[in-house]
Amino acid sequence: MISLRNLTLRRGAKVLLDNVSITLNPGEKVGLVGRNGAGKSTVFALLDGNLHEDAGEFSIPPQWRMSQVAQHMPETEEGATAFVLAGDTRLMEVRAALAAAEAAEDGMAIAHAYSDLADAGEHDAVPRAQALILGLGFQVQELDKPVNSFSGGWRMRLQLARALMCPSDLLLLDEPTNHLDLDALVWLEAWLxxxxxxMLVISHDREFLDAVTGVTVHIENQKLTRYGGNYSAFETTRAQQLELQQTSFARQQEKIAHLQKFIDRFKAKASKAKQAQSRVKALERMEKIAPVLAEADFNFEFKEPANLPNPMLAISDAVLGYPDKVVLRGVSRSVMAGQRIGILGANGQGKSTLVKTVARQIEALQGTITEGKGLHIGYFAQQELDVLSPQSNPLEHMVRLARDVGPAGREQELRNFLGSFNFSGDMVAQAVGTMSGGEKARLVLAMIVWQRPNLLLLDEPTNHLDLATREALSVALNEFEGTVMLVSHDRALLRAVCDEFWLVGRGAIGPFDGDLDDYQRYLLDEAKRVREAARAVAAAPAPTAAPVAAAPAQDQRRQGAAARQQLAARTRPLKRELAELEARMAQRQAETQALEARLATSLPPAEIAEAGRQLKQAAAALEADEERWLALSGEIEAIEAAAQ
Structure with missing residues (x-):
């Protein structure tokens, strides 16, 4: 177990943890919560050995293997699968040992290495790595693409997959959901x-914490407090404690006032001096119950729009995408005044493309987009730095905004406005490039609020926002009198703000008839459907000629049947090969299991070495078959998707 006893931790002169004691038991899944800057990352630094206690005791089982997500952006031409596979440090060590033993022609060492390879899961390592990559939203054809060919957010997903690939007894996750879409988030929850x-996880996504944790550790005022239960249970217990503390404090103040009144009244009277003195001592002995000082919660509101055109905008038979890639076709949707629209869809289906088109960041390839008179858009980009200058400070951003976009404002007015978003004092002159992600997000929100939009386009606005700021955003959006279009993986925000959903998928946009629970089931069913379609062996009859003349309905049915038969004809040889591969893979898996069982028995070194070589050959053949299976599955999936 992990144990902190009377532990104090400093960085320079600053005390980060002061005389804290806490125990975390093996197998517990713990959410570490607290305000930004409270010291959550400090606790992680203590656990991973980057910081050491200044006083007290800290212990963690020495045999425990630890895994965490590297925070730096990977820079390598290595393929995605190889990069994630390298996260299995045990497997990499054994492979290196085998290579050294083979170079030295040491038969005994080779035999031991082959046995260790079997224990390390060599036979299914590649499929395990690829399952992690696919689960986090990558496509089959991207499995071997170079890491450097992906954008920053996708490379951080590969870092997450690499951490999950590592065999571990302790898993540290710091904001693992920041770069994930909702479909990848649902998959990650199931995996965790x-x-x-x-496991210890830092996250500002309350539903994610509720789904994956059973213990909550709250860090506040240099102290750690353990609560049984997930984040919602912690919130309930914490609220009850604060209410009780406030009540106790109020009663104590009444008692103190009563004692002080007696002291003030009778301390000068000789006959009452002893009683007065005893009450002074009672005051001194009285345990001081700290008042509940509500920390400076962040609250803001969107200004009332100057006007509300209705409809806000209308999209008619539009084709959306980029010059080299069509993403969405046949888009015809209207956005009315006051609507609260949540935009759902699996990764890469076109959610951000839709938002960027509405935000005038890219143009529609075909069709028309008609804007209502007086439409004023407030756009929160998924990457805050898209609209921020790292060298400029918040005041300079606001001055430029007021001058170039409006409404106009004097410098003092702009300073006061920034202060309402917690940019006060020296912060208004601090370069944006030195700010945290949460501070940048708050500045973008401030700039949007200043413009008084009547249509808010928000693409993942909660990345880097803490729980208190997310709650403030939720309240502000509910009070906003204009229209909201929201893309977010924060289900709590979607539930609180949106009253209807659009589903972006398979090249089209349509209404989603259901709530977020229905959508999560849809995602799981869709993933299951794709897997089953990839593995199924179709047995369709041969095509037959259609009559020369037929009624329109019959003609449509026959055309549909002909299309299905053509699809079956194209996929039949692929599915036949897929079935043969599955049978061969099952046979190879049985062979590897038999060899692994043989290696686990007492054998002469020569037989161990021979069995190890056979196991290596069988594992390599199985790996080749599995890679071909994945390629075939992707090809079948692409053909079936194109036919829909």
Whole structure:
């Protein structure tokens, strides 16, 4: 178990943890919560050995293997699968040992290395790595693409997959959901729920914390407090404690006032001096119950729009995308005044393309987009730095905004406005490039609010926002009198703000008839459907000629049947090969299991070495078959998707 006993931790002169004691048991899944700057990352630094205690005791089982997501952006031409596979440090060590033993022609060492390879899961390492990559939203054809060919957010997903690939007893996750879409988030939740080790996670996504944690540790005022239960249970217990503390404090103040009144009244009277003195001592002995000082919660509101055109905009038979790639076709949707629209869809289906088109960042390839008279858009880009200058400070951003976009404002007015978003004092002159992600997000929100939009386009606005700021955003959006279009993986925000959903998928946009729970089931069913379609062996009859003349309905049915038969004809040989591969893979898996069982028995070194070589050959053949299976599955999926 992890144990902190009377532990104090400093950075320079600053005390980060002061005389804290806490125990975390093996297998517990812990949410570490607290305001930004409270010291959550400090706790992680203590656990991973980057910081050491200044006083007290800290212990963690020495045999525990630890895994965490590297925070730096990977820079390598290595393929995605190889990069993630390298996260399995045990497997990499054994492979290196085998290479050294083969170079030295040491038969005994080779035999031991082959046995260790079997224990390390060499036979299914590549499929495990690729399952992680696909689960986090990558496509089959991207499995071997160079890491450097992906954007920053996708490379951080590969860092997450690499951390999950590592065999571990302790898993540390710091904001793992920041770069994920909702479909990848649902998959990650399911994976973490099956994780057998001890886990600590820092996250500002309350539904994610509720789904994957059973213990909550709250860090506040240099103290750690353990609560049983997930984040919602912690919030309930914490609120009850604060209410009780406030009540106790109020009663104590009444008692103190009563004692002080007696002291003030009778301390000068000789006959009452002893009683007065005893009450002075009672005051001194009285345990001081700290008042509940509500920390400076961040609150803001969107200004009332100057006008509300209705409809806000209308999209008619539009084709959306980029010059080299069509993403969405046949888009015809209207956005009315006052609507609260949540935009759902799996990764890469076109959610951001839709938002960027409405925000005038890119033009529609075909069709028309008609804007209502007086439409004023406030756009929150998924990457805050898209609209911020790293060298400029918040005041300079606001001055430029007021001058170039409006409404106009004097410098003092702009300073006061920034102060309402917690940019006060020296912060108004601090370069944006030195700010945290949460501070940048608050500045973007401030700039949007200043413009008094009547249509808010928000693409993942909660990345880097803490729980308190997310709550403030939710309240502000609910009070906003204009229209909201929201893309977010924060289900709590979607539930609180949106009253209807659009589904972006398979090259089209349509209404989604259901809530977020229905959508999560849809995502799981869709993933299951794709897997089953990839593995199924179709047995369709041969095509037959259609009559020369037929009624329109019959003609449509026959055309549909002909299309299905053509699809079956194209996919039949691929599915036949897929079935043969599955049978061969099952046979190879049985062979590897038999060899692994043989290696686990007492054998002469020569037989161990021979069995190890056979196991290596069988594992390599199985790996080749699995890679071909993945390629075939992707090809079948692409053909079926194109036919829909």
């Amino acid at each position: 729920q099956r994780y057998a080790g001890t």
